[in-house]
Amino acid sequence: MSAAETLQRAPVKPFYFNTSAHLLRITKYKANTLAELLEALRECPEDSIFQHTFQTLEEHHFLGAGFSNDFAHWALAACNEASLAEALASVDVREFTSVSELRTRFVQILESYLRDNPESSPRAADETFYFCASDMVVMPTSFRANSLNEFAEGIRRVSVHSIHHHFIEARLRIKLMSNDFSQWLHEDAGLTETARSLNRIDIYTATLENVRQQIVRIVERALT
Amino acid sequence: MEPVSSEPAASLTASERTFDQDLPSRTERRTAPRTWETPPAPVPPPHLDDYQSIVGSAVLDELRFLARDLKGKTLKMVNSTAVGGGVAEMLNRLVPLLGELEVSTHWDVITGGNDFFEVTKAFHNALHGAEYELTRHAQEIFLTYNEQNRQRMQFNEDVIVIHDPQPAALIRARQDGQARWIWRCHIDLSNPHPQVWGFLRPFIEQYDAAIFSSQSFARQLPIPQYLFYPCIDPLSEKNKPLDDNFVQKVCEEFGVDRSRPVVTQVSRFDRLKDPVGVVQAFKLARKYVDCQLLLAGGGASDDPEGAIVLQEVKEAAGDDPDIIILDLPPWCALEINALQQASTLIVQKSIKEGFGLTVTEALWKGKPTIASAVGGIPNQVIDKRTGMLVHSVEGCAFQIRYLLTHSEFAAQLGRNGREHVKENFLMTTNVRRWLLLMQIVLGVATV
Numbered sequence: 001m002s003a004a005e006t007l008q009r010a011p012v013k014p015f016y017f018n019t020s021a022h023l024l025r026i027t028k029y030k031a032n033t034l035a036e037l038l039e040a041l042r043e044c045p046e047d048s049i050f051q052h053t054f055q056t057l058e059e060h061h062f063l064g065a066g067f068s069n070d071f072a073h074w075a076l077a078a079c080n081e082a083s084l085a086e087a088l089a090s091v092d093v094r095e096f097t098s099v100s101e102l103r104t105r106f107v108q109i110l111e112s113y114l115r116d117n118p119e120s121s122p123r124a125a126d127e128t129f130y131f132c133a134s135d136m137v138v139m140p141t142s143f144r145a146n147s148l149n150e151f152a153e154g155i156r157r158v159s160v161h162s163i164h165h166h167f168i169e170a171r172l173r174i175k176l177m178s179n180d181f182s183q184w185l186h187e188d189a190g191l192t193e194t195a196r197s198l199n200r201i202d203i204y205t206a207t208l209e210n211v212r213q214q215i216v217r218i219v220e221r222a223l224t
Numbered sequence: 225m226e227p228v229s230s231e232p233a234a235s236l237t238a239s240e241r242t243f244d245q246d247l248p249s250r251t252e253r254r255t256a257p258r259t260w261e262t263p264p265a266p267v268p269p270p271h272l273d274d275y276q277s278i279v280g281s282a283v284l285d286e287l288r289f290l291a292r293d294l295k296g297k298t299l300k301m302v303n304s305t306a307v308g309g310g311v312a313e314m315l316n317r318l319v320p321l322l323g324e325l326e327v328s329t330h331w332d333v334i335t336g337g338n339d340f341f342e343v344t345k346a347f348h349n350a351l352h353g354a355e356y357e358l359t360r361h362a363q364e365i366f367l368t369y370n371e372q373n374r375q376r377m378q379f380n381e382d383v384i385v386i387h388d389p390q391p392a393a394l395i396r397a398r399q400d401g402q403a404r405w406i407w408r409c410h411i412d413l414s415n416p417h418p419q420v421w422g423f424l425r426p427f428i429e430q431y432d433a434a435i436f437s438s439q440s441f442a443r444q445l446p447i448p449q450y451l452f453y454p455c456i457d458p459l460s461e462k463n464k465p466l467d468d469n470f471v472q473k474v475c476e477e478f479g480v481d482r483s484r485p486v487v488t489q490v491s492r493f494d495r496l497k498d499p500v501g502v503v504q505a506f507k508l509a510r511k512y513v514d515c516q517l518l519l520a521g522g523g524a525s526d527d528p529e530g531a532i533v534l535q536e537v538k539e540a541a542g543d544d545p546d547i548i549i550l551d552l553p554p555w556c557a558l559e560i561n562a563l564q565q566a567s568t569l570i571v572q573k574s575i576k577e578g579f580g581l582t583v584t585e586a587l588w589k590g591k592p593t594i595a596s597a598v599g600g601i602p603n604q605v606i607d608k609r610t611g612m613l614v615h616s617v618e619g620c621a622f623q624i625r626y627l628l629t630h631s632e633f634a635a636q637l638g639r640n641g642r643e644h645v646k647e648n649f650l651m652t653t654n655v656r657r658w659l660l661l662m663q664i665v666l667g668v669a670t671v
Contacts, residue, residue, distance in 0.1 A: 019286060023660040024451035026442045062643030063609055077607055127602065130439030132451060137660055137669040139289045141282065159282035 010147060012188040015181075017143040017154050019162035020169065022055055022134040029131035034079060035121040037071070038110045040131055046099040047133040053093050053102060054172070055134050058164040061208035068204060069093075070129075071106060078125040084113045093168070094203065097175045138165070148189060152219045155181075160208040167211065168203060181215065194222040269320045270459040278458050279652050287652065290659035291325035293668050299329045299658075300379065302394060303387035304344065306333045310454065310581065311387050311410055314654070317457050321655050327662070332377055334391045340369040344390040347424075350417035351389065358419040370394055379403065383662055386431075395430045404665040407431040408452070412441045412578060412599065432665055437579050438600040450661060453603060454579045455654040456588060456645070461557035463588055466565055474562035478518075479548055485515040485628050488567040490560055490585070492521045493533040493551065496576045498596075501617050503540040503547060505573065508621035510546070513628045517541075520550040520563050564589050569627055569634070573620050574598055584649045587611065587641030592634035594623045604649065610641040 029044045031037035041049075052070035060067045067073065068089035076085035087109045096102040114121045143158055145151035155163070166180035174183060178199055186195035197218045201211055276284055301319065303311050315331055322329040336344075343362045350356035370393035379397045385406045386394055398405055407428055413421070413436070421443070428434060428445065435450045436442040442449050456463050475482050487506060491497035499519050506517040519537060522530075534551055541547040552559065564570065570586035570593045577599030584604060586593045593611035595601045605611035612623040627634040647653070663669035 019282075021286060021290065021656055021660055023657060023664060026436065026439050026449040026451050028444060059648060060606070060644075062640060062647065063606075067606075067609065073606075127597070128440065130442075132439060135660070135664055135669075137290070137663055139286065141289075142285060157282065159280065159286065161286070162282070 011145075011184070015145040015151055015154070015184045015188070017141045017145070017158050017162055018138055018165060019141050019159060020136050020138045020165045021161065022051075022058075022136050024051070025133045025135060027131045027133050031129040031131075032125055033122050034075075034081070034084070034110065034114060034125075037074075037129060038107065038114065040129075041071075041103065041107050041110065044131045045133055046103065047135075048131045049099050049103045049106070050172070051132050051134045053091075054169055057093070057168060057203065058161065058208070061160055061164065063207065074125070074127075074129045078127040078129065079120070079123070080126075081113075081117075081120055084110070084117075084120070087113065092204065094171065094177070097171050097177065099172065148191075148219060148223055151184075151189075152216055152223065155212060155215050155219065160212065163208055163212050163215075167198075167201075167215070185219075191222055194218060267461060269317055270457075272321055272324050274459055275652050279646065279650065283652055283656075287325060287655055287659065290656065290663060291322075291327055294327050294659065294662050294666075297327060297383070297662060297666060297668075298381040299327060299383045299385065299662065300381040301329065301331045301385050301387065302334060302377070302391050303331075304334050304336075304341075304390040306331075314455070315387075317460070317651055318654060318658065321651070322658065325655070325659070327659070330381065334369070334373045334394075335376075336369040336373075336390075339365050340390075347389050347420050348411065350420040351411055351413060351424075353415040353417065356417050356420060358417075358423060363423060367393055370396070382666060389424055392424055392427045395427050398430065404432045405430070406433050406435060406661070406665065408435045409441070410437055410454070410578075412438070413443050414440050416443070433661075435661075438603060440599075450657075452654065452657050453600070453649050454581055454584070455649050455651050456581060456584050457651040458588060459651075462561050463585055464561070466558070466562055470558075471562040471566050474559050475566050478550060478559075478563070480518060480563065480566060481516060482566055485513070485568040486518055486566060487515050487569045487571060487624055487628075488518040488520065488563060489571045489573065490520045490564060490582045491572065491574070493530045493537065495529075495533055496574060497521070498573045498575050499533065499537045500540045501575075501620070502571055502573050503537060504617045505571070505620035505624060506547065507544075508618065509624035509628075512625050515568070515624070515628060516546045516548065518548045518550070518563060518567065520552060520560060522552050522554055522556075561585075564591065567591055569594060569624060571620060571624070572596065572601065573614070573617075574601070577601055580604065583611075584645055587638075588645040588649075590638040590642045592627045592637045593641060594620055594627065596620075604644065605641075606644070609637070610644045611637055 027044060027048055029040040031040050056070045072085045072089035075081045075088055091105055141158055141162055143154040145154050170180040171177065182195035182199045185191040198215055201214050203211060272284060301315055303315065305312050319329045319331050343365045346356055370391060373391065374394050374397045381403065383404050383406065385408050386392060387408045388410055392407060395405055429447065431447055433448045433450060434445060435452045437452065437454050439451060480486055489499065489502045493499060502519065537549055541549060564586060570591045572580055572583045572595040574596050579600035583593060583595050583601055587604060587610060593605060594614055595605045595611060597613040597615060602613065605613050607613040614620045614623055
């Protein structure tokens, strides 16, 4: 179905823009060496893994490139382990629909690296890595879309926290390799190609503001 | 107050001048110094809507939504001073904003004699790691005044927040009601004096939660610990946008030549801020790049050690006309703001630091910032992304040279730094954290 055809009718149901706010908790887990990082990665609560991957992307949303997750950042900045940092940074949170899978991936990377580089395991880092976690509160916004035009307007006006909530965090909620926007465009607005285009936006080479602009451009194309 | 400023140097371009050439000494070239006899009248606190142009309406809508679920709930803040110091400054802004959001907030200040505040000052230093012998007498003084305050105060609110160690024993007022008690610790507890911490810890463990300003400041405690970064108010005298005419006027008064790069450190004259190290780094850097150094601070007039450090800085500076040293009183926020805005680079070469709010101020003004990797600074300065982290005089000197000769990169650091502050270290973010915490501890939020 083409975009033009789809626009002949209203979406099956409106899109409700929500947002989320996070409060940081300091946990008892910390690491001064890569061996300690591995141990803490295995044992820390899942909301710590969430904080240092999904959530840190939101906190550093203004950095267009070079910031992936806190583990990679620490491996480079505090441990000077460039190849490990690259491996950790290559973990794309959008390939995971559960935090436990994500944890497993980080543990595998670190285990493999320390197997090949055992001398790195006990070496003291320049700074301690403190595992935090976040308590999340979800709330509605005043934006609701009954049409594609209203959807584009909502994207333009909501906060970047709302963009992060629907576009990045969403996969942990819906357990799909997708996001709330694409799901709505596909299921309720019948815009399958537009939905796919959105899902291909690279969140690691763009700021969240850039992501917002890219979404708007893709939706505007569907409107013309 | 003693502005030791100078007239602008004769306007030589970088190519014309020899950097170490003899120029007239500062004293010969300075204008009549400005003087401030008294602090200006306080400015009324801003309203929530005043922040809209800075953070956007969506962020304010989020605050209103979070507050809506707290309607009818009450909050009490208790600290040890109503004026002076970062905590009072923050509460002076926070309490009216929470009130505007209809979260009724009461702010009480404990009272005590000189003996109490001498003990709590000693506790404060000991908790930062200083040597101290905790006597039974000091414990009695601490507990007696806390008990007097407990009897004087009412604790009828839903959430009671006790700031710092001075009133920590007020937790004894806790009854079996529904009130939630929070301890907000603004100081670095990473290396506390064992006796003093051992004395305070049983009180802290009775709270429902604790809040720290950095992950590294926290202790292992059996209660939840939250992370609230300190914040700045973008509408305060120290951080609001200024008319360039005013900035120019301040620079002229202090002898800052805006046609040449200005490297600035704003800090009280304290060895932990390493002002002498900044002078050394500046002198190393200036062998290769033309620049001026501005050291703007205070504390030398009311602190004997500050006066000694100021003298050390002057000796290190010698008669270098490009080093401007300003000892300013605490009510010169507008002038400090202007000097930061006029700066090309900001340096914070501390040896030890709390959170480092002068770094936050610099980042908010979009200034490329070079700072030591100590205390809470790495939370703000993400190396090579929002600023440059350094570990030595030589490292600091190199980064001054690098950033002064790579203006595009420096500008990008400045832009990223401002965004980092906007997201994480502004007053509006602080309001959001308090609302979230209230929702969480009162069980209003589903987390």
